[in-house]
């Protein structure tokens with residue numbers, strides 16, 4: 442499988458290095474790497490694999506394109522990517538825009554390409570999806586708690602935090618409303634809203650919690666409710682560096698997701 446990587450931040454660098462190291466044994470090969478500032482690629486990526494103009498991605502013939510930069514790139518290029526290749530969307534919070542969500546689903550169907558959504562830090566994603574597909578999912582809540590330095594918020598909701606202040610709920614409500622406030626911190630909630638598509642971004646609830654005690658890990662709590670009193674509650678502790686948006690185990694989770702992307706038809710597939 443030829444892989445195109447779009448974005449060369451933490452996750453992009455991790456994936457490029459891993460494909461370079463483990464590519465032959467996993468059957469993955471780099472088709473191209475793009476970053477908005479291509480100088481950043483010079484020392485790590487062979488010149489022939491650097492894509493300078495993203496509009497020229499079709500010339501590289503990637504089987505799978507992986508977005509690991511920003512929801513804005515999903516909006517701008519996602520439908521074009523999907524018309525040519527399978528597409529692993531690293532910033533699924535972009536799908537909280539119902540028009541884009543619909544457009545991506547239509548393009549996937551039309552071209553027989555798969556829109557892959559990585560579970561990331563969401564534990565039990567496929568189980569939630571099964572419950573959803575049986576029509577027996579009635580409620581879903583995802584709470585993400587991190588040290589305040591780990592949040593990247595688009596509004597000034599947390600600038601006054603001080604070390605030792607403890608726990609504070611930053612925002613609580615439908616995932617659709619939380620995505621624009623914290624586009625880099627809500628991919629797990631977005632994956633939950635996609636797995637639980639009968640509830641969707643407006644029906645699945647999220648909560649972002651700042652907690653100064655969480656210096657070494659992030660916590661993701663998922664509460665699933667089904668019919669006849671069915672409930673599941675999971676608590677995932679993910680070791681993370683202070684100030685890191687992404688917990689350590691999420692990198693490996695993303696790599697496992699990439700290994701799944703071999704084509705599952707024209708649909709959305711949680712992996």
Ligand SMILES: NC(=O)c1ccc[n+]([C@@H]2O[C@H](COP(=O)([O-])OP(=O)(O)OC[C@H]3O[C@@H](n4cnc5c(N)ncnc54)[C@H](O)[C@@H]3O)[C@@H](O)[C@H]2O)c1
Nearest residue numbers: 448449450451452453477509510511531532561625628687
């Ligand atoms: N689904 C998951 O499990 C998961 C896990 C971690 C990160 N993410 C998401 O993946 C993306 C990358 O994460 P990361 O940790 O590598 O982030 P990062 O900040 O380390 O890297 C982001 C890269 O994208 C570039 N970028 C930022 N905004 C851009 C824009 N508007 N246009 C073009 N390029 C832009 C930056 O220059 C940087 O090179 C983020 O959206 C993040 O929220 C998803």
